[in-house]
Amino acid sequence: MALALSGFLLAGCQTTAGPDGHGATVQMARDDGRGELATAAMRQRAQLPPRIYLMRGLANVFSQGMDDLGDKLRARGYNATVHEYGAWPSIAAEILTAQRATGGRFQAVVVGHSLGANALTELTNTLAQNGGSLALAVAFDPTVRQQVSGGARRYINLYQSDNGWGTVVGAAPGFRGRLENIDLRGRPNVTHFNIDKDPGLHAQVISWIGQAVGGPRRGGRQAAAR
Secondary structure, three states: OHHHHHHHHHOOEEEEEOOOOOEEEEEOOOOOOOOHHHHHHHHHHHOOOOEEEEEOOHHHOOOHHHHHHHHHHHHOOOEEEEEOHHHHHHHHHHHHHHHHHOOOOOOEEEEEEOHHHHHHHHHHHHHHHOOOOEOEEEEEOOOOOEEEOOOEOEEEEEEOOOOOOOOOEEEOOOOOOEEEEEEOOOOOOOOOOOHHHOHHHHHHHHHHHHHHHOOOOOOOOOOOOO
16 A cells, blocks of 8 residues: 555645545646745645544444534634545545645644544554654544554544444554553443444544644634535
């Protein structure tokens, strides 16, 4: 994946979220030798607010809690968009492009539920392999045991070990970020199918996002991509 993603970026194309929330490939302007286009692009990227990506689970019809969380984040002024879990390579490419254009200053947060949580680990590992990083990654009840090798300064896994679905996320050798597995077992009101909708957990995630990237900046409000 690292080689494929690097080749994609070097080809001069960028995948970004379109108005409908799906990936749209656009041709990037090439430097004319004077560096003017590259400088203008860098200045534009440097002014971008932190970006929050939320990924749904199976069939893109479950995990409606991601939509609710996105609404709450946008109401606070964050640039938050919702995507289906299969869009993670496009999200990774967009983050890498923005970070390279800003010398690593662009900050991103990714949150995923169920299959979206599984995809989150794939995304963070791909960022690590290509020199990128998330300010924060939050998983809601991933369904397969995975290891995170890097790509996130802080990775928080909210899971439930007694619901038949949720599992821990492990740290691969050499991982230098902060990994936290928070087991919500024993909470009868929480299941795999509503863990992403819990208002208390939403409030906690919003707080973590504020700690990771600060408050929203002017211009951060954006309509949902669904």
